[in-house]
Amino acid sequence: MRERARRTAWWRGYGRRTVPGAPRTALRPGPRALRTALMPGLCALLVLPCGTAAAHGNATATEKGSPRSYAFTPGARTVAGATGTATAPRLDAGRTYRSSLSRNGKLYYRLELGATDTAYVPVTAVPPAHSTVSATDGITVSVQDATGTPCSFANARFGAGLSPRPVTALGQRETGKAVCQGRGTYYVVVRRLDAQGPGTTAPAQPWDLEIAPVTEPRTARAGSTSAPQAWDSATPEPLAGEPRDRSGGTGFASASPLGQGVWRTSLVPGETRFYKVPLDWGRQLHASAELGSATGHGYVGGALNLSLYNPVRGYVEDAALGYTGTQKPAVLAPLPPVEYANRYAVPTGVTSVRFAGDYYLVLHLSEQTADSFGPGPFTVTLRVRVAGRAHTGPQYAGRPVPGEVFTVSGQDRETVLTGNTGDGADPVMRLVAISGIGLGTALLLILAGWTVTARRTRRAQTRVNAQKPTA
Numbered sequence: 001m002r003e004r005a006r007r008t009a010w011w012r013g014y015g016r017r018t019v020p021g022a023p024r025t026a027l028r029p030g031p032r033a034l035r036t037a038l039m040p041g042l043c044a045l046l047v048l049p050c051g052t053a054a055a056h057g058n059a060t061a062t063e064k065g066s067p068r069s070y071a072f073t074p075g076a077r078t079v080a081g082a083t084g085t086a087t088a089p090r091l092d093a094g095r096t097y098r099s100s101l102s103r104n105g106k107l108y109y110r111l112e113l114g115a116t117d118t119a120y121v122p123v124t125a126v127p128p129a130h131s132t133v134s135a136t137d138g139i140t141v142s143v144q145d146a147t148g149t150p151c152s153f154a155n156a157r158f159g160a161g162l163s164p165r166p167v168t169a170l171g172q173r174e175t176g177k178a179v180c181q182g183r184g185t186y187y188v189v190v191r192r193l194d195a196q197g198p199g200t201t202a203p204a205q206p207w208d209l210e211i212a213p214v215t216e217p218r219t220a221r222a223g224s225t226s227a228p229q230a231w232d233s234a235t236p237e238p239l240a241g242e243p244r245d246r247s248g249g250t251g252f253a254s255a256s257p258l259g260q261g262v263w264r265t266s267l268v269p270g271e272t273r274f275y276k277v278p279l280d281w282g283r284q285l286h287a288s289a290e291l292g293s294a295t296g297h298g299y300v301g302g303a304l305n306l307s308l309y310n311p312v313r314g315y316v317e318d319a320a321l322g323y324t325g326t327q328k329p330a331v332l333a334p335l336p337p338v339e340y341a342n343r344y345a346v347p348t349g350v351t352s353v354r355f356a357g358d359y360y361l362v363l364h365l366s367e368q369t370a371d372s373f374g375p376g377p378f379t380v381t382l383r384v385r386v387a388g389r390a391h392t393g394p395q396y397a398g399r400p401v402p403g404e405v406f407t408v409s410g411q412d413r414e415t416v417l418t419g420n421t422g423d424g425a426d427p428v429m430r431l432v433a434i435s436g437i438g439l440g441t442a443l444l445l446i447l448a449g450w451t452v453t454a455r456r457t458r459r460a461q462t463r464v465n466a467q468k469p470t471a
Helices: 002-015 031-045 050-057 059-063 340-344 369-373 410-418 427-434 437-467
Strands: 097-101 106-113 118-126 138-145 150-157 167-173 184-193 207-211 214-216 261-267 272-279 284-291 300-309 315-323 328-331 357-365 378-387
Touching (some): 097 106, 106 118, 118 184, 138 167, 150 184, 167 184, 167 315, 184 207, 261 272, 261 357, 272 284, 272 378, 272 410, 284 300, 284 315, 284 357, 300 369, 315 328, 357 378
Antiparallel strands (some): 097 207, 106 184, 118 167, 118 207, 118 214, 138 150, 138 184, 261 378, 272 357, 284 378, 300 315, 300 357
16 A cells, blocks of 8 residues: 555655645646646657647637747758858758848858858748738749859749738759859858838848758769650539548648648638648649638738649639629649659649648738728638549659658558548647657656546545535
């Protein structure tokens, strides 16, 4: 009996505290507090995206009409961009970085690249919520070699919605091109675009940046350098059926997985949601987003924006719709199946669909929508169709960095076919399921402790109530 008492003493000690003047059975903290205290540590121990858990915790704020802020990759390293190449900080593939870009700013970062790797450097600019932006505001990203020769140039702008939102532009150094070849030092140049027209006041606040470099090795065998000529470019009938709720993440790192199906979420004006659809080699994505009807009068240009990005966060395609309060869909233009040879095409919508992996669907509801149709939330229905036959991809001569960026797992394939992402599971039970035997046992003990504590709470309260004098 004494041994049993010693074994349960830890739970008794945690579940109770002595309060002067109060019964000894007063319980603090309870199971919910214990769960809140332990969840971040368990996520970190299991190397899970705790930012996702935090995003779910902010759902209440969203329901009250306040958009959630962008969720940066957990563990992202903060770096200060330089105003020239001499002091440019180094960026390594496979790591994610945070930085900041001031008004009319221009910053330099450094890359050290091998001779045979293609490098991709996506830069996401995140302006403060409710800041004033114009349609032409945004960022440009370029990669230059040590002589200043540009390897690539890309830009991203806020567009007709006139609404501050995360926008992403991709810089790249591709092997096999006429310029920017060989091992050595390269520079990433990020410039902020601010409107300079008469009577226009550009926002003075700095914009946060997220930078996530990736490298892709060459293939083991030289293949065709011609883009596929024939593919099904017809727009299929939109999927029908009862939509399933899926709230979406608030950044690339916390994007919610989606398979084929009809999905539903709610957005407040100014809010952005991220989803990811795993696409294998040979698979073809069709997607649309429908903004539901609302009361009110007026017209909002670019009210809903649906954007698609590839596994290295490179822009693929987008669609925006003007809104008068009547339900209306934004439909992505038909895209080819995922093939390595697409990179040899000219149109962005083809050349960007060049590798397998997670493709990101990003929804944004313009802040301007609130002026004519109220604070919301507004219902958005997302329809995702995945066609085509999956096949094996090219054999690389090395490993991409990060290693799984162009990989579709067996679970990913099941997600695409069934639409079952497992997101309905309780977070703690999901931790237990993936933790392994040793850590799983520890988690089960913690769950058991919560149960024991809850039961003792009820029994203690019953005894206290029974001892109270009746009137």
